[in-house]
Amino acid sequence: QVQLQESGPGLVKPSQTLSLTCTVSGGSISSGGYYWSWIRQHPGKGLEWIGYIYYSGSTYYNPSLKSRVTISVDTSKNQFSLKLSSVTAADTAVYYCASLPDSSGWFDPWGQGTLVTVSS
């Protein structure tokens, strides 16, 4: 069974770049069949889809974040990553990675999530 685990700094300064990595175990990213996604949840709020990447490197981002988001994949490490530039306090959130089965539309499974706080 596929499992996902987020990692990265829990504190980022305003105007800097937030960087997170999701490590996939129990399955190979390069096998295809899944879109690897990032989703965030502001404290006490709902869920916001950030974007996804396919093992081939093709990406698609939430238009509201597109100008600041980059998602990349490293198939040799079975990892995919999120970079969010020019962060502000409004980017403080729990960030989740999740898999999106091809042609499905739903997210399953999810990583446990990691809280990133933007503060000086």
Next chain:
Amino acid sequence: SYVLTQPPSVSVAPGQTARITCGGNNIGSKSVHWYQQKPGQAPVLVVYDDSDRPSGIPERFSGSNSGNTATLTISRVEAGDEADYYCQVWDSSSDQGVFGGGTKLTVL
């Protein structure tokens, strides 16, 4: 972009049936997925494609979708069902995932 509307809260007594709605323009034409999120935990898929259950999800969880409203139904509610529930669709017109605002289910 596509908007999904959920009631902020639903309350139900143990053993009763909880119904959580998710409204959207012609949502019946889309596939709706539901997630359960308990405090401090990641969301868990409980219903996909309107009414299918992933393995391990009790039969007490069911879903329906028609017209402008999708509904998650939880039968014989237990204290352990107390959680936030989110509906979600894939908006093919904009090629992005869209979530409802979430509903807090309280078991009285």
